[in-house]
């Protein structure tokens with residue numbers, strides 16, 4: 001199944017494009033999806049739940065960690081034209097789709113980029129992610145620490161994670177690092193978590209995994 005490899009850099013599975021319609025209360029647009037990219041041919045239930053949980057988004061620099069074909073990045077970009085939305089992924093087929101989908105949807109404020117291409121000095125006013133939990137705990141924790149550590153002081157990361165894929169232990173781990181974590185929605189076996197930034201102390205080694 002193509003999702004087994006959705007975080008390959010260059011998926012080898014043959015391309016088979018399928019267009020889907022995203023219809024939310026405030027925005028509606030089409031997305032091309034493909035094999036080798038997460039949620040081929042349908043909008044993921046968790047992603048849909050996340051998007052229905054964050055009706056307003058702040059201006060400024062925003063981030064979608066693991067953008068796939070762009071559902072989250074494009075929605076938040078359309079919700080606030082005064083934001084610039086960095087859509088990052090390691091899967092180049094996904095990034096290509098995201099860039100094309102953003103253009104078609106008129107989301108000119110989406111920047112689809114490999115993670116290393118995001119300038120190091122940028123701090124984020126908000127992060128939105130359906131994160132790649134199938135990477136495994138250690139890699140997922142490292143990924144989240146990297147990006148959540150770049151939130152502005154009072155900013156939030158909103159994550160959607162399936163309960164059976166470890167949403168509650170992820171929330172407990174983030175809490176143990178000093179983040180305030182709120183479970184703002186729980187539906188269809190998914191949790192939407194709001195993770196508040198913490199000011200990191202350079203001498204605090206309790207943030208170790």
Ligand SMILES: C[S@@+](CC[C@H](N)C(=O)[O-])C[C@H]1O[C@@H](n2cnc3c(N)ncnc32)[C@H](O)[C@@H]1O
Nearest residue numbers: 006007038047066067068089090091130131132
């Ligand atoms: C669960 S999917 C979500 C995709 C999309 N946001 C959606 O909701 O349909 C997670 C995404 O994270 C990407 N990913 C995996 N490792 C990553 C990394 N180190 N940095 C950024 N993205 C990564 C995968 O390629 C995949 O597209």
